[in-house]
Amino acid sequence: MFNLEEVLKTNFKFNSFKSKLQEDAINEISKRENDVLVSMPTGSGKSLCYQLPALLYPDKVTLVFSPLLALIKDQIDHLTALKIKATSLNSKTVAAERNFILTDLKTNSPSIRLLYITPEQAATQTFKDLFSNLTNRDKIAFIVVDEAHCVSEWGHDFRPDYLKLGVLRDNSDVPYIALTATAGVEVVKDIVSSLRLSTSFKTFKTSSFRRNLFYDVYYQNLLDRPYEHLKYFIKSCLESQDDDATKANKPCGIVYCRTREQTEVVAFKLSELGIKSLCYHAGLKNKERLEYQEGWQNGDFPVICATISFGMGVDKASVRFVVHWGVPKDPASFYQESGRAGRDGRASKCRVYYSRADRGAIEFHLAHDLAKAKKKKARTNKAQNAIKAFTKMVEYCETAKECRHRLFSNHFGEPPPDCRNRCDICRNKKEVEERAQNFLMRCIQFSETSTSVDVEFDSDLYEGGKSKIKEDTEWYNQAGEDSEDSTSHREEAARRDRNELIQKQFALRRNPQELSHGTINKLFSKRSRVLAAASTSNKVNGLTIATREQYLSKLVEVLTDNYTQCCENRTFDKKDLEECAADLEYSTFSATTALTVYRSVNAKMIANIRSNTKEKRLDPSLEFYTPKPSKNETIADLFRNIENTNAGTAFEGFKTANQLMNDKAKGDKKQATINSFFKSKGEDKTKQDKFKSLFGDDTDSNRSTPNNEEGKNEEIFDSFTSFKMKKDDDIVTFETTNVREYTKPEFSKDEKKDDTKRKVDEQAHDIDSKKAKIEDGNSRKVPKLKKSEIGLLVVKLLTPAYAERRFDSRDTFKTTARSISHALLYKDEAEIKQFVRNFLKNHEKITATTTIGC
Numbered sequence: 091m092f093n094l095e096e097v098l099k100t101n102f103k104f105n106s107f108k109s110k111l112q113e114d115a116i117n118e119i120s121k122r123e124n125d126v127l128v129s130m131p132t133g134s135g136k137s138l139c140y141q142l143p144a145l146l147y148p149d150k151v152t153l154v155f156s157p158l159l160a161l162i163k164d165q166i167d168h169l170t171a172l173k174i175k176a177t178s179l180n181s182k183t184v185a186a187e188r189n190f191i192l193t194d195l196k197t198n199s200p201s202i203r204l205l206y207i208t209p210e211q212a213a214t215q216t217f218k219d220l221f222s223n224l225t226n227r228d229k230i231a232f233i234v235v236d237e238a239h240c241v242s243e244w245g246h247d248f249r250p251d252y253l254k255l256g257v258l259r260d261n262s263d264v265p266y267i268a269l270t271a272t273a274g275v276e277v278v279k280d281i282v283s284s285l286r287l288s289t290s291f292k293t294f295k296t297s298s299f300r301r302n303l304f305y306d307v308y309y310q311n312l313l314d315r316p317y318e319h320l321k322y323f324i325k326s327c328l329e330s331q332d333d334d335a336t337k338a339n340k341p342c343g344i345v346y347c348r349t350r351e352q353t354e355v356v357a358f359k360l361s362e363l364g365i366k367s368l369c370y371h372a373g374l375k376n377k378e379r380l381e382y383q384e385g386w387q388n389g390d391f392p393v394i395c396a397t398i399s400f401g402m403g404v405d406k407a408s409v410r411f412v413v414h415w416g417v418p419k420d421p422a423s424f425y426q427e428s429g430r431a432g433r434d435g436r437a438s439k440c441r442v443y444y445s446r447a448d449r450g451a452i453e454f455h456l457a458h459d460l461a462k463a464k465k466k467k468a469r470t471n472k473a474q475n476a477i478k479a480f481t482k483m484v485e486y487c488e489t490a491k492e493c494r495h496r497l498f499s500n501h502f503g504e505p506p507p508d509c510r511n512r513c514d515i516c517r518n519k520k521e522v523e524e525r526a527q528n529f530l531m532r533c534i535q536f537s538e539t540s541t542s543v544d545v546e547f548d549s550d551l552y553e554g555g556k557s558k559i560k561e562d563t564e565w566y567n568q569a570g571e572d573s574e575d576s577t578s579h580r581e582e583a584a585r586r587d588r589n590e591l592i593q594k595q596f597a598l599r600r601n602p603q604e605l606s607h608g609t610i611n612k613l614f615s616k617r618s619r620v621l622a623a624a625s626t627s628n629k630v631n632g633l634t635i636a637t638r639e640q641y642l643s644k645l646v647e648v649l650t651d652n653y654t655q656c657c658e659n660r661t662f663d664k665k666d667l668e669e670c671a672a673d674l675e676y677s678t679f680s681a682t683t684a685l686t687v688y689r690s691v692n693a694k695m696i697a698n699i700r701s702n703t704k705e706k707r708l709d710p711s712l713e714f715y716t717p718k719p720s721k722n723e724t725i726a727d728l729f730r731n732i733e734n735t736n737a738g739t740a741f742e743g744f745k746t747a748n749q750l751m752n753d754k755a756k757g758d759k760k761q762a763t764i765n766s767f768f769k770s771k772g773e774d775k776t777k778q779d780k781f782k783s784l785f786g787d788d789t790d791s792n793r794s795t796p797n798n799e800e801g802k803n804e805e806i807f808d809s810f811t812s813f814k815m816k817k818d819d820d821i822v823t824f825e826t827t828n829v830r831e832y833t834k835p836e837f838s839k840d841e842k843k844d845d846t847k848r849k850v851d852e853q854a855h856d857i858d859s860k861k862a863k864i865e866d867g868n869s870r871k872v873p874k875l876k877k878s879e880i881g882l883l884v885v886k887l888l889t890p891a892y893a894e895r896r897f898d899s900r901d902t903f904k905t906t907a908r909s910i911s912h913a914l915l916y917k918d919e920a921e922i923k924q925f926v927r928n929f930l931k932n933h934e935k936i937t938a939t940t941t942i943g944c
């Protein structure tokens with residue numbers, strides 16, 4: 091009917107359509123038969139899809155709703171340059187122009203082809219009159235809704251005024267054209283329902299599958315030296331390209347971090363390891379930001395470590411990798427951020443270095459947003475949606491269920507893509523499953539040794555563990571006598587609570603749609619630093635964990651100021667001050683039942699501390715504060731105690747990442763790596779003891795281990811990154827890494843020494859084991875494996891069943907693992923494996939009453 095190519099050439103000066111999809115969409119729209127939804131990535135030429143058809147109906151006008159004046163201006167300038175009459179009716183339109191528009195559009199042959207309007211304008215009487223005039227005379231060619239995702243609460247740019255655009259349908263049957271960049275299923279659903287697109291609407295949509303991108307996930311806490319791992323990954327990405335490219339087109343990459351500090355630390359670490367990197371975040375001066383962005387774009391340095399603020403308008407073709415150091419916020423952001431890799435169509439990689447600490451921090455913020463939303467529906471929905479979307483990201487990272495690209499195809503409502511090994515799971519599912527399992531197991535192991543909230547090594551699944559729940563319960567019962575009866579009653583209640591929570595956690599994983607306020611509160615209470623967090627809303631009506639956290643933060647801040655300014659001989663460290671603040675907050679919390687009282691007592695306390703600081707008087711809470719005895723219950727405690735013992739340094743105030751880096755640059759090599767904590771002379775015995783208590787391994791001492799005593803626990807800790815069974819020599823060994831690419835570490839001198847030492851230790855252990863085997867052959871009852879090794883092996887073997895929820899509780903899991911380990915003290919690896927296999931075969935569900943049998 092129309093010669094579209096001719097119109098394209100004559101009016102838009104293009105020789106051909108940008109893509110087949112663009113051509114098809116224009117073809118369909120031109121017919122004016124159906125509503126059309128165009129979903130294509132930015133820059134793919136969506137505007138032409140309505141601009142060209144608008145020219146095909148010379149005595150009609152096309153109305154275009156667009157959210158921003160700046161976008162409108164751009165479009166009008168572009169069309170004016172092409173001599174196409176386009177104008178805008180908005181709050182800034184001067185009276186003369188407004189009159190011209192209204193007069194022109196009321197004629198039989200208006201000269202205006204496209205009229206751009208902000209959605210806010212659509213609600214004005216002037217527009218309503220104009221609209222009914224045009225409709226009555228059948229003068230509208232198309233109603234176009236640009237950036238249509240603004241109708242959706244799932245989108246980032248939700249604009250309530252967009253919701254009103256569907257109402258225009260009441261009085262008109264003009265075809266609607268909705269345009270959006272690649273949108274998720276929920277957003278598309280919202281567009282269709284809000285704009286009331288007809289049931290026969292046609293969709294023109296680009297597939298979200300990026301076949302040149304390879305996706306995978308690694309776990310930060312399974313890596314011995316995560317920054318080195320990152321370095322080798324980056325090197326492999328940057329080296330694989332041709333050398334002929336211009337400087338600006340040389341391979342480069344982005345490392346996305348959650349916080350400004352992280353960008354600084356990662357950039358520093360990479361630079362230190364020989365990969366020139368700079369950071370980019372909102373805290374930099376404008377000039378610096380621009381300079382760094384340009385430097386990266388010009389190819390002055392290959393890696394930029396940035397918060398997600400980096401990337402808007404950055405369209406560099408030769409990005410060979412995008413790393414997320416932590417966890418992306420949601421599938422849509424992840425798609426967009428990782429999609430900055432491989433714009434030139436060449437093979438590129440997208441990797442997440444997952445961290446539970448990051449997950450915890452994000453969950454906490456999400457819970458906070460939800461709490462802040464109070465009962466406002468729109469905000470609550472938004473906060474709930476953010477939690478659901480984040481849950482998908484967590485599942486993506488923590489499991490190895492399905493092709494990584496499916497995260498996106500599911501999100502965009504597309505059929506599963508033909509991945510063909512373009513992700514780690516499709517390439518080697520078994521290996522990835524094992525890695526995910528090791529990660530889960532690691533979380534369980536650390537949760538056994540951690541009784542307080544420890545962000546870096548936060549426990550999996552449970553609300554701070556048994557002791558935390560017990561502590562909460564005790565708090566409620568503190569008035570009563572601690573009789574045996576009441577204790578067992580409380581333990582029973584705690585067990586019930588815990589099981590219920592576990593069930594909810596699992597339910598949450600199964601069906602993230604079913605989130606209730608209570609569940610979320612419970613879920614996030616484990617992240618909280620406040621004492622008895624889980625009891626918050628029961629104790630003080632209307633009080634949220636987030637509010638308590640805010641007061642706690644304030645208390646930490648004012649106490650820190652008071653301490654640094656008013657105490658001469660400082661011995662407390664950051665954790666002491668936090669604990670002191672937590673005690674203060676808790677004392678108010680436990681003495682109150684009304685929210686207003688809670689707030690005012692805290693406010694008064696904060697004011698008092700401030701006034702003491704002003705008068706240079708140490709606050710009594712600090713003057714009489716006795717730091718809690720070191721229990722070595724968390725890794726953080728352990729590090730802190732060792733640090734205190736080793737360094738004997740006074741509190742110097744807290745340092746920013748920058749200061750730390752500067753200190754390091756000045757040669758402060760005191761603590762180059764975590765390992766070096768455990769490698770310094772003199773304190774070995776103490777540290778070993780600390781590790782023993784940390785891992786609950788106090789029974790190996792009766793075993794004869796010549797040559798291997800020194801550093802035994804170091805080895806366990808070092809190797810804790812992952813462990814594997816060496817099939818060939820029948821011995822459980824610990825691996826410093828289970829990562830294929832990480833094969834060529836360049837150790838520093840000290841690390842080489844450590845490594846040699848470890849090898850010597852391992853050899854000694856080999857000799858020791860062989861000796862033990864010979865002795866066993868001589869029928870002496872000597873254990874074939876260390877107790878700790880048996881323990882780890884059993885835990886590893888039981889973990890898949892735990893992940894499949896076959897244990898009724900975490901306690902049962904622990905007790906079973908312990909009982910089996912004890913029972914198999916004199917068995918070898920094969921026997922242990924066989925036993926556990928049979929045990930799991932014979933017991934589908936494992937409860938506290940399941941007998942081990944041996």
Ligand SMILES: Nc1ncnc2c1ncn2[C@@H]1O[C@H](COP(=O)(O)OP(=O)(O)OP(=O)(O)O)[C@@H](O)[C@H]1O
Binds near residue numbers: 107109133
């Ligand atoms: N057929 C074509 N041939 C060549 N270039 C084209 C063609 N169609 C559009 N373009 C150009 O492609 C670029 C991107 O087009 P456009 O701005 O319409 O993309 P878009 O998908 O609307 O992006 P956004 O989501 O940012 O609005 C523009 O410079 C436009 O002139």
